[in-house]
Amino acid sequence: MNASDYLSGFLLGLSLIIAIGSQNAFVLKQGLKREHIFFVCLFCAVSDAFLITAGVGGFGVVTVRYPQVVDIAKFAGVVFLLGYGLQSLYASMSVSHALTVEGQVVTSLKKALLLCFGFTWLNPHVYLDTLVLVGMVSTGASSKLTFAVGAISASFFFFFALGYGARLLRPLFAKPKAWNILDALVAVLMLYLAWHLYQS
Numbered sequence: 001m002n003a004s005d006y007l008s009g010f011l012l013g014l015s016l017i018i019a020i021g022s023q024n025a026f027v028l029k030q031g032l033k034r035e036h037i038f039f040v041c042l043f044c045a046v047s048d049a050f051l052i053t054a055g056v057g058g059f060g061v062v063t064v065r066y067p068q069v070v071d072i073a074k075f076a077g078v079v080f081l082l083g084y085g086l087q088s089l090y091a092s093m094s095v096s097h098a099l100t101v102e103g104q105v106v107t108s109l110k111k112a113l114l115l116c117f118g119f120t121w122l123n124p125h126v127y128l129d130t131l132v133l134v135g136m137v138s139t140g141a142s143s144k145l146t147f148a149v150g151a152i153s154a155s156f157f158f159f160f161a162l163g164y165g166a167r168l169l170r171p172l173f174a175k176p177k178a179w180n181i182l183d184a185l186v187a188v189l190m191l192y193l194a195w196h197l198y199q200s
Contacts, residue, residue, distance in 0.1 A: 005141040009150025012137055013052070016129045017158050022081060022193055023119040025186050027159060031166025032173050032182075036112045041163040043113055047120045048130065048155035055135030056148040074124040078198050084115070085190030092183035124197070 017024070023044060030040045120126060134151055141147035172178055 002143045002146045005143045005146040006150035009147035010154045013151035013154030014158060022190055025189055026119050027162050028166050031163040035107050036109050037163040040112055040116055041159040043116045044159045045156040049152040051130035052134050052148055052151045055131040056138040056144050074197060077122045077124055078194050080118045080122045081190045081194035085187050085194060088183045088187035088190060092180050092187055
């Protein structure tokens with residue numbers, strides 16, 4: 001295994017997912033709530049692995065030749081982010097204290113994975129990042145396989161670190177008011193991303 005190709009893939013993969021976005025905000029929230037952390041992180045990482053593999057394998061050519069694929073994902077992404085943003089905005093103003101640190105699980109695994117699916121597969125930027133950008137950069141690697149393994153490793157490392165590392169913030173979120181603030185920040189982020197996606 002070429003260490004240089006692995007490191008290049010790892011650093012590129014990490015740089016593409018480390019920015020705060022809708023998917024990362026959701027993983028962080030699930031980590032704080034301790035709800036289905038393993039499965040949520042695994043779904044995100046495996047999805048990235050699939051997309052990275054497709055990108056390195058040359059699927060980026062398809063998205064360039066058929067841009068309507070990205071356009072469809074863009075429209076679906078705007079609708080999804082707008083809906084989730086409004087839901088978070090409502091939650092931030094709700095007097096309900098269901099989301100407490102010691103509270104019971106309030107989200108089913110099925111719902112969590114469906115939301116995860118939306119944040120991952122309805123985000124057109126993920127296709128540009130993984131299918132096009134990663135696929136394009138991988139052409140400069142002496143071993144595409146090693147490069148892809150590096151990028152995939154970055155996804156697994158980041159998502160599991162984010163999901164399980166969120167517990168360090170649990171003392172802060174012992175106060176119900178902190179959840180309202182988090183919901184408000186998530187709402188602003190989602191609505192901004194929806195607007196930015198619509199404008200792009």
